[in-house]
Amino acid sequence: MLRPPAEQGWRRDPGSVPVLAALAVLWLVFQAMNPNFLSADNLVNLTLQVAPLGMLTLGVVLVLLVGQVDLSTGAVSGLAAAVVAVGLGPQGWPAWAAIAAAVAAGAVVGAVYGWTFTRLGVPTFVLTLAGLLVTLGLQVRVLGSTGSVNLPFESWLVRFNQQMFLPAWLSYGAVGLLLAGDLAVRLVERHRRLVAELPAASSSTLALRTGGLAAVTLVPIWYLQTNRGIGAAVALFLLLVLATDLLLRRTRWGRSVRAIGSNVGSAHRAGYPVRRVYLSAFVACSSLAALGGVMMAGRLAAANQGSGGSDTNLTVIAAAVIGGTSLFGGRGSAWSAVLGVLVVGTISSGLTLLNLDSAPRYIVTGLVLALAVTLDALGRRRASVAGR
Amino acid sequence: MSVPGSGDVLDEPAALTLRGISHSYGAVRALVDVDLDVRPHEVVAVVGDNGAGKSTLVGVMSGVLVPDAGEVVVDGRETQLTSPGLARGLGIATVFQDLALCEDLDVVENLFLGQEIRHGPLLDEVAMERDAWRLLAQLAVRVPSVRVPLASLSGGQRQAVAIARALLGEPRVLVLDEPTASLGVTQTAEVLRLIERVRDNGFGVVLVSQNLVDVQAVADRVVVLRRGRLNGEFDADTASYEQIIAAITGVRRDGGAR
Numbered sequence: 001m002l003r004p005p006a007e008q009g010w011r012r013d014p015g016s017v018p019v020l021a022a023l024a025v026l027w028l029v030f031q032a033m034n035p036n037f038l039s040a041d042n043l044v045n046l047t048l049q050v051a052p053l054g055m056l057t058l059g060v061v062l063v064l065l066v067g068q069v070d071l072s073t074g075a076v077s078g079l080a081a082a083v084v085a086v087g088l089g090p091q092g093w094p095a096w097a098a099i100a101a102a103v104a105a106g107a108v109v110g111a112v113y114g115w116t117f118t119r120l121g122v123p124t125f126v127l128t129l130a131g132l133l134v135t136l137g138l139q140v141r142v143l144g145s146t147g148s149v150n151l152p153f154e155s156w157l158v159r160f161n162q163q164m165f166l167p168a169w170l171s172y173g174a175v176g177l178l179l180a181g182d183l184a185v186r187l188v189e190r191h192r193r194l195v196a197e198l199p200a201a202s203s204s205t206l207a208l209r210t211g212g213l214a215a216v217t218l219v220p221i222w223y224l225q226t227n228r229g230i231g232a233a234v235a236l237f238l239l240l241v242l243a244t245d246l247l248l249r250r251t252r253w254g255r256s257v258r259a260i261g262s263n264v265g266s267a268h269r270a271g272y273p274v275r276r277v278y279l280s281a282f283v284a285c286s287s288l289a290a291l292g293g294v295m296m297a298g299r300l301a302a303a304n305q306g307s308g309g310s311d312t313n314l315t316v317i318a319a320a321v322i323g324g325t326s327l328f329g330g331r332g333s334a335w336s337a338v339l340g341v342l343v344v345g346t347i348s349s350g351l352t353l354l355n356l357d358s359a360p361r362y363i364v365t366g367l368v369l370a371l372a373v374t375l376d377a378l379g380r381r382r383a384s385v386a387g388r
Numbered sequence: 389m390s391v392p393g394s395g396d397v398l399d400e401p402a403a404l405t406l407r408g409i410s411h412s413y414g415a416v417r418a419l420v421d422v423d424l425d426v427r428p429h430e431v432v433a434v435v436g437d438n439g440a441g442k443s444t445l446v447g448v449m450s451g452v453l454v455p456d457a458g459e460v461v462v463d464g465r466e467t468q469l470t471s472p473g474l475a476r477g478l479g480i481a482t483v484f485q486d487l488a489l490c491e492d493l494d495v496v497e498n499l500f501l502g503q504e505i506r507h508g509p510l511l512d513e514v515a516m517e518r519d520a521w522r523l524l525a526q527l528a529v530r531v532p533s534v535r536v537p538l539a540s541l542s543g544g545q546r547q548a549v550a551i552a553r554a555l556l557g558e559p560r561v562l563v564l565d566e567p568t569a570s571l572g573v574t575q576t577a578e579v580l581r582l583i584e585r586v587r588d589n590g591f592g593v594v595l596v597s598q599n600l601v602d603v604q605a606v607a608d609r610v611v612v613l614r615r616g617r618l619n620g621e622f623d624a625d626t627a628s629y630e631q632i633i634a635a636i637t638g639v640r641r642d643g644g645a646r
Contacts, residue, residue: 197518252506258493266490267501271503272502330491330493
């Protein structure tokens with residue numbers, strides 16, 4: 001009997017290689033066309049732009065993983081932006097209360113989706129389309145007659161999104177701590193695998209891996225630190241991704257999410273609480289969308305009828321799929337939110353720097369999405385053909 | 389019609405006994421007064437034409453269906469299999485024809501689907517992988533790696549994973565519903581060898597199949613269902629293919645129909 005190769009990380013997640021390649025190509029092309037593109041200043045702006053969008057994408061990843069779809073995350077983020085803006089501005093609530101109310105509004109939308117889908121069996125494609133229209137209406141109603149509400153500039157939320165950056169020691173310290181933690185977990189796992197007589201990574205492989213991870217995390221941080229550094233909202237987004245990744249890979253809930261997306265009948269017979277898992281995915285998705293909307297409002301210091309509007313609903317789905325999460329359910333990871341939103345943000349930022357209007361942005365994003373979906377479909381077909 | 393006489397398995401008490409099981413779907417009588425004994429160390433094949441009641445019988449044994457009448461005796465105690473979980477808990481594991489696995493999950497994840505080993509709130513992947521190798525080695529199942537998605541395995545390997553998964557709960561009786569229906573020749577042979585190994589490990593196996601070649605290859609006893617009724621029980625070593633076919637189709641030796 002053949003034993004498994006010791007390091008399976010890349011094998012289990014081949015989806016990230018094409019995205020990274022696409023990202024590299026895009027960066028080189030944009031840098032060639034505009035030497036400012038890879039400047040630290042522009043890259044810091046890029047991270048600030050994509051962080052709120054990334055939160056929406058992270059939610060969409062969860063819903064795609066259970067094999068469903070949420071078309072309304074943009075509208076939910078817009079509603080949350082309106083709630084937080086009205087709360088902080090005209091109502092004069094404290095920041096925590098306004099944010100809590102906005103996120104709670106998102107959670108309620110997700111709960112309604114989850115309940116309606118699991119109890120009444122309404123297809124989520126149509127259900128969330130209906131929800132999109134309803135939340136859009138609520139957003140307009142909350143904003144009131146002016147259609148636009150400004151946040152007070154001195155508000156904590158605005159500072160958090162515009163001016164707060166991690167000090168250098170904290171950026172490096174946090175990453176160092178995470179790397180050390182990761183290495184410690186892997187060393188313990190290696191020891192346990194050896195005791196269990198399972199193949200384990202050699203010490204040198206682990207050292208190489210940690211070294212590689214250190215390089216790919218510390219070099220970008222160093223480069224961003226030459227400018228303003230890591231924004232607080234960016235750090236929050238990455239923290240959410242890390243937490244979601246841990247939940248998806250290492251808990252029973254995460255296993256049930258992927259099992260349900262892969263084959264709901266099998267998951268049901270295996271004893272997973274299918275309804276509750278669906279509900280949790282929709283609530284998490286809408287809550288993350290609401291949090292993203294709050295961050296967007298803070299970043300713009302305003303909310304208006306266009307907040308989270310136009311193509312946001314679909315862009316985040318595109319980002320999730322471009323990042324490597326399958327539209328067919330069951331395959332994907334939290335990190336695909338980071339990669340996908342970076343690709344989408346790169347295209348938008350690069351074309352803006354070239355002074356091009358939205359026409360090429362839509363077209364290029366669309367083409368990249370088509371490519372990603374094709375890879376997804378081909379990967380799925382290859383897998384099923386190999387299984388014959 | 390012959391009754392199995394040889395073999396010492398008859399001396400062992402049955403792990404699972406069905407007595408007078410009847411079940412109807414509306415006016416359709418799917419099972420009528422069916423008896424079945426499953427002992428450890430033996431493979432009992434249940435054969436029959438389409439609509440003979442095989443699936444209904446699988447449903448009764450797996451706890452998916454509660455029969456209208458009859459009793460189920462597990463280890464000498466009369467009981468009711470009112471849910472799949474209850475059947476599993478009493479030591480009757482069923483591998484359904486569709487296997488109930490997840491294509492996108494790897495072998496370890498599928499083996500422990502819904503019954504993961506945990507270490508606090510987190511999954512204990514090391515323990516699960518260790519047990520997975522142990523179980524697969526015990527059954528001599530060959531897979532390229534336990535960390536490849538199920539989608540990349542052959543049909544026979546998937547069937548083997550499903551059987552291994554059913555054995556994880558340490559059942560005494562394993563019910564297999566058409567395990568070779570969608571397999572090629574080599575893979576069928578692999579699965580049949582696996583069934584023999586499962587039997588040799590002391591499990592009672594119920595093999596529900598339409599394929600008489602498979603049945604004759606591994607079964608110790610053959611039970612024939614016809615139109616919901618028992619229509620013969622044969623010793624697989626001595627019964628001829630023609631005898632079994634005759635019982636399935638209801639055609640008597642002299643040419644007349646029953």
